[in-house]
Amino acid sequence: MAVANIKVSPVNMATRKALDMRSGDHVRVWIKIEEKGKTRLQAFEGTVLARKGGTTAGAMFTVRRVAGGYGVEKIFPLYSPSIDKIEILRRVKTRRAKLYHIRDKAAKEIRRQMRKMQTVNITAGNEPVEVEEAPAFAEASAGKPVEETPMNEPEVVVEEIK
Helix, strand or coil, X not given: XXXXXXXXXXXXXXXXXXXXXXXXXXXXXXXEEEECCEEEEEEEEEEEEEEEXXXXXXXXXXXXXXXXXXXXXXXEECCCCCEEEEEEEECCCCCCCCCXXXXXXXXXXXXXXXXXXXXXXXXXXXXXXXXXXXXXXXXXXXXXXXXXXXXXXXXXXXXXXX
């Protein structure tokens, strides 16, 4: 009696099991999205924060990326049929299996960049342009009260200093 090959999952489990994806790797996950009866592929690219469950049927991995200034994390099942393919873009050697501390590190980086910003007053006509430090950080840290600007002053534009 011949044994028939029975397909249990639409996913090629051998390739997903052999995928050597570790925390810290930069990956692109192609997700199948069904809209109005049509299926399209959408990429989610980011850093692998954690991988749980090894290569078992319930294995999961967490990917984080920064989109529009906000950190976005998605947890994917490794053998999900909604994942078309997983591309490893860059390998990184890390000393930890779970990189959850990156969440706090990103928040600190944003705060540090905000301190470097300055406000620039732009006036109409031939008047000179004034450059002053951002009042929320500079005067608050110096212990001085923050001055309010009159309503007839020009618009304030924020620029980053490099």
